[in-house]
Amino acid sequence: MDSSSFIDNAKFHFQYEFGNLYCFDNYVIGIINDGINVNSEIARQILKDLNAHFHSKPYVYISNRAFAHDIDLDVYKLVNPKKLIGIAIVSPHENEIERAVEEQSLYSGSFGLFKNIESAVAWAITFQPIAS
Helix, strand or coil: CCCHHHHCCCCEEEECCCEEEEECCCEEEEEECCCCEECHHHHHHHHHHHHHHHCCCCEEEEEECCCCCEECHHHHHHCCCCCEEEEEEECCCHHHHHHHHHHHCCCCCEEEEECCHHHHHHHHHCCCCCCC
């Protein structure tokens, strides 16, 4: 799953010890490093930075699960589905997809499971508001 062609065109990049976020007009691609446990502290940092970056504009989070990492399911309690309006999980690994199904039940916004980044980005773009 090569996301380099997408992340090269990012409008903004957050770099952390635990991973990277690549921001576009209405979506962000998150790549968390191998072996990281995404806990409430990490989730708060990500959401704080993304909410500041996107201001009042809603956005979609694309989780590129290229590397194995754990997620504390309580982080979904921190998400405001009016701001973060969609979550896409990208992974070719069946165990990641199975875990994502469990995550989906904790989130009230739009949720998609994808085998490649291209499909997830195409889905995220459908959330873009139509210019008037």
